[in-house]
Amino acid sequence: MPSMDQFTEVAGESGPPLIGHTLQFVRDTTGLIARMHQQHGANFRIRMFGQPIFVVGEPDSVRTVLLDRDKNFSSQWGWDHAIGELFSRGLMLRDFEQHRTHRQIMQMAFRADALRTYTGMMNPLIERGIEVWGSDKEFRFYPAIKQLTLDLAADVFMGVPLGPEADKVNQAFVDSVQASIAVIKKELPGSSYRRGMNGRRHLEQFFGNRVEEKRAGNGKDMFSEFCRATSDDGERFSDRDIVDHMIFLLMAAHDTTTSSLSSLVYHLALDQEWQDRLREEAMTLDSDHLRYDEKDRLSLMDRAFKESLRLHPPVPFIARRALRPLQLGGVDLPAGTSVTVCSLVTHNLEEHWSDPQRFDPGRFSPERAEDRSHSHAYFPFGGGAHTCIGMHFAYLQVKAVMLQILRRYRFRLAPGHRVTMIPVPIPRPKEGLALQLEEIS
Numbered sequence: 163m164p165s166m167d168q169f170t171e172v173a174g175e176s177g178p179p180l181i182g183h184t185l186q187f188v189r190d191t192t193g194l195i196a197r198m199h200q201q202h203g204a205n206f207r208i209r210m211f212g213q214p215i216f217v218v219g220e221p222d223s224v225r226t227v228l229l230d231r232d233k234n235f236s237s238q239w240g241w242d243h244a245i246g247e248l249f250s251r252g253l254m255l256r257d258f259e260q261h262r263t264h265r266q267i268m269q270m271a272f273r274a275d276a277l278r279t280y281t282g283m284m285n286p287l288i289e290r291g292i293e294v295w296g297s298d299k300e301f302r303f304y305p306a307i308k309q310l311t312l313d314l315a316a317d318v319f320m321g322v323p324l325g326p327e328a329d330k331v332n333q334a335f336v337d338s339v340q341a342s343i344a345v346i347k348k349e350l351p352g353s354s355y356r357r358g359m360n361g362r363r364h365l366e367q368f369f370g371n372r373v374e375e376k377r378a379g380n381g382k383d384m385f386s387e388f389c390r391a392t393s394d395d396g397e398r399f400s401d402r403d404i405v406d407h408m409i410f411l412l413m414a415a416h417d418t419t420t421s422s423l424s425s426l427v428y429h430l431a432l433d434q435e436w437q438d439r440l441r442e443e444a445m446t447l448d449s450d451h452l453r454y455d456e457k458d459r460l461s462l463m464d465r466a467f468k469e470s471l472r473l474h475p476p477v478p479f480i481a482r483r484a485l486r487p488l489q490l491g492g493v494d495l496p497a498g499t500s501v502t503v504c505s506l507v508t509h510n511l512e513e514h515w516s517d518p519q520r521f522d523p524g525r526f527s528p529e530r531a532e533d534r535s536h537s538h539a540y541f542p543f544g545g546g547a548h549t550c551i552g553m554h555f556a557y558l559q560v561k562a563v564m565l566q567i568l569r570r571y572r573f574r575l576a577p578g579h580r581v582t583m584i585p586v587p588i589p590r591p592k593e594g595l596a597l598q599l600e601e602i603s
């Protein structure tokens with residue numbers, strides 16, 4: 163691992179002795195990133211978790227890292243420090259040829275006819291989930307949507323009604339994701355890291371116990387698809403691969419979708435005009451239940467979703483590590499450098515976005531197309547070989563949920579409720595997003 167001395171030429175700071183920027187990062191990520199960007203430009207150096215990190219927000223450099231034409235950057239080695247043990251052997255923790263083979267097998271579970279089936283499975287569960295919201299006087303969106311996405315994951319991803327296991331599985335996810343930002347990654351008694359690893363062990367058992375049954379069955383859920391999937395060369399996943407991929411996938415899918423739905427609803431609760439426009443569009447569809455073939459008719463919803471992902475990217479940092487000495491953005495980096503592609507910087511660049519702090523879905527209209535100002539001005543789902551494999555599923559799920567919410571409820575922030583967004587490890591509203599819901603008759 164390179165030492166800090168090798169970086170002093172690079173614009174940026176080392177932060178306070180020993181801890182560097184770690185505490186500032188955990189307490190006020192957005193503030194730290196905005197300040198560093200302002201003082202040092204779109205690419206800069208910080209120091210966290212005991213190592214120097216080169217943060218990359220300038221779009222040309224983002225493209226170089228994400229497309230990685232020369233195989234200079236390891237995703238596995240990049241993510242290993244934060245989540246290597248908690249989400250070991252997940253797709254993002256594999257590189258190059260091995261990654262390509264695993265991704266090809268996994269892709270089978272995301273083909274169009276599978277997505278069509280998942281959409282059909284989700285609709286009735288969404289209806290059941292949201293119908294009780296209206297009678298809750300103290301309604302908080304974040305815990306409610308987290309529960310709903312978990313219920314959807316149980317059915318669509320695992321094909322099992324979770325029942326009494328639901329709370330334990332939910333807690334296991336929460337603990338594992340939260341542990342990914344633990345400063346000390348050791349299983350000390352009572353530590354968040356230990357809780358996270360206990361969560362992982364619980365999930366291993368949960369999935370491991372069900373592989374055989376899934377492989378033998380003809381289920382339509384994602385877990386069954388994984389168990390039966392083969393690559394073009396006839397390769398299959400082993401039992402262990404399936405368990406590892408399921409744990410990673412659920413983590414990757416569950417919290418990101420929960421987060422993006424929360425930030426979308428938050429902005430629509432503040433902006434009644436956009437909420438009305440989206441509702442009007444939602445009412446043009448024949449049913450509360452989204453049909454796969456109708457997904458492209460919700461173009462305003464598409465723009466609003468994109469805008470909330472721009473402002474609150476669920477994966478604000480994409481970790482990589484340089485495999486060899488290289489030049490990036492005019493800077494020489496030694497082999498082993500931690501490089502983090504940061505959409506929090508790029509998604510706010512004034513050269514590419516007009517009034518970047520503002521919620522303005524219209525910027526994604528074909529006439530304005532601010533996201534097209536550069537191939538890498540906008541990348542909430544990453545790019546290159548590791549581009550989010552669940553992107554189309556995420557769009558479908560968000561549209562299916564929002565269609566039903568908009569057709570059933572008008573919503574605004576509860577009186578006096580102030581919202582603070584916590585950006586890491588995955589953005590969420592601190593106080594749970596208290597809403598006032600009004601049923602549409």
Ligand code: HEM
Pocket residue numbers: 237253254255265410411414415416418419422471475476477480481541542543544545547548549550551552553555556
């Ligand atoms: C709004 C929702 C989501 C966002 C913003 C998001 C974002 C991302 C990003 C930025 C990456 C790339 C990370 C990297 O390059 O290191 C990624 C990878 C991944 N995502 Fe998503 N994701 C979302 C939802 C989902 C869903 C719903 C699934 C599964 C159904 C999923 C599964 C994955 C997997 C398996 C990878 C690893 C891909 C690879 O390494 O080849 N994600 N996601």
